[in-house]
Amino acid sequence: MKQILSILIVALIIGCGGGEKKTQETAALTYSYMTPTQEMLDSGKETFDKFCFICHKEGIGGAAMLTDKVRWTNNKAKDLEVLIQHVHDGFTGEYGTMTPKGTCMECSKDDLRDAIFYMMTEAGVLE
């Protein structure tokens, strides 16, 4: 009986430890502007060329083109966290509506950040 009890206690401790780690990983996800690495820009270009370009290349439906430095300067005035959330959930502003995840359903928030960094770099508002 004593043995079973100690096995249970050990299992409980291991179980709790695992749960704690996951919370820490989720909490660590905070985004801010930075100089993107070449790897981020390459990944961002890939996402842009597959998904975001549909609207953002020619400005379809009110999307800001990469040549529109004024609109991208205004976008950058917003918190990066907010922009990622807007792309993730979909967003309707004064120009039009963006579909959730900018149609990239398999994109993680990191992927969306990379795409935003690529677009801002192309627009010349992120060094």
Ligand code: HEC
């Ligand atoms: C279906 C068309 C469409 C696609 C696809 C699309 N967007 Fe957009 N996006 C828009 C429109 C329209 C706006 C402008 C909304 C407004 O301000 O009125 C916008 C705005 C944005 C903004 C600014 C959000 C804000 O808070 O002002 C960012 C950043 C952005 N898009 C990134 C992306 C990324 C990254 C992708 C690809 C993963 C993408 N978009 C794909 C239509 C699109």
